[in-house]
Every structure is written in structure tokens, then in C-alpha cells.
Amino acid sequence: MPISPLNYSRHSNNYLVDTMTNASSQNDFTHKCNAKGIKVTPQRALIYKILSESKLHPSAEQVYKDLTEFFPNASLDTVYRTLKTFADAGIVECVESFGPPARYDANTASHHHIHCINCGKILDIDKSELGEFDVPQSFIKKYCIQRKRLLLEGICLPCQKDAPAENLP
Numbered sequence: 351m352p353i354s355p356l357n358y359s360r361h362s363n364n365y366l367v368d369t370m371t372n373a374s375s376q377n378d379f380t381h382k383c384n385a386k387g388i389k390v391t392p393q394r395a396l397i398y399k400i401l402s403e404s405k406l407h408p409s410a411e412q413v414y415k416d417l418t419e420f421f422p423n424a425s426l427d428t429v430y431r432t433l434k435t436f437a438d439a440g441i442v443e444c445v446e447s448f449g450p451p452a453r454y455d456a457n458t459a460s461h462h463h464i465h466c467i468n469c470g471k472i473l474d475i476d477k478s479e480l481g482e483f484d485v486p487q488s489f490i491k492k493y494c495i496q497r498k499r500l501l502l503e504g505i506c507l508p509c510q511k512d513a514p515a516e517n518l519p
């Protein structure tokens with residue numbers, strides 16, 4: 351789903367104020383950056399906003415595409431490095447990798463994912479929809495479990511419509 355340009359103000363000098371529709375998300379972002387010694391620039395704030403408003407766990411390229419609408423001179427390399435910096439600092443997460451490119455998620459709270467194995471779309475599944483699950487005792491003995499996340503894989507509706515019926519399970 352493309353990001354609505356209506357949320358952005360091209361003519362504003364102050365992206366930080368105008369691009370953050372959710373003030374608490376902006377404060378949270380600024381706070382986390384300050385805590386990690388990451389300088390908050392308008393471009394970085396917009397990269398974070400693009401990521402946090404996307405439900406699709408976009409790659410750096412996808413974030414870059416939306417970013418250049420507002421920062422035409424932005425470089426893809428900068429977006430790569432910014433997302434990596436955010437991920438290293440725990441401000442965003444690199445989600446389950448199905449090979450390159452890396453996919454990112456601004457939602458660092460515990461939640462589950464569903465992945466379309468045909469088009470690569472990754473969406474969130476709310477915890478309330480899937481419920482809690484118990485980690486088997488054998489793993490609790492062997493691992494220090496830090497996060498519980500389930501990954502469902504399947505073929506999304508648009509892909510099912512495109513695929514010949516005999517290819518579907």
C-alpha cells in the first residue's frame with residue numbers, strides 16, 4: 351500500500367512537525383535516538399516515519415522510493431545505512447529474512463508475521479488474533495528465550511487469484 355502523500359507537506363521547512371502525525375511516535379523516536387546518540391535529522395525522521403506507517407515491512411529500496419518524493423536528492427546508500435543504524439540501535443527491527451533484500455519493521459513490540467511465499471509480502475498478525483503459545487520445556491532448558499514470534503507462510507489472496515488453481519495447495 352503506497353504511503354499517502356497527503357500526510358506530508360512538501361512545502362514545509364519543518365518535516366519533524368508536519369510529517370509526524372502521531373506525536374507520541376515522534377517523541378518516542380526522538381527519545382530513542384537521543385538515548386543511542388543518533389542525531390535526528392529531518393531525513394532520518396522521515397525514513398522512520400515511512401517505515402512506521404508502512405504495514406508491509408519494506409526493504410531499503412521501498413523506503414527510498416517514498417523518501418525521494420520529499421528528498422529528491424536522497425541516496426539509496428544513505429537509506430541502507432540509516433536503516434542499519436536504526437536496527438543496530440534497536441529502534442527498528444530487521445524482520446525474518448527470506449534472502450536479500452533485508453526487510454525492516456518499526457514495530458519492535460512482540461508480534462507475529464505472515465509471509466506470502468509468492469509475492470514476498472510480510473504483514474503483522476496481532477497477538478490477540480493468534481494468542482499466546484508455550485515454549486516447549488526442552489527449549490526453555492536449552493535457550494534463554496528473548497522473544498516469542500510465530501511466522502505463518504502462505505499465498506495471499508491477490509496471488510491466489512493470479513495463480514493457476516492447480517498450483518495452489
Ligand SMILES: [Zn+2]
Nearest residue numbers: 466469506509
Ligand atoms: Zn502474495
Ligand SMILES: [Zn+2]
Nearest residue numbers: 455457473474
Ligand atoms: Zn511486523
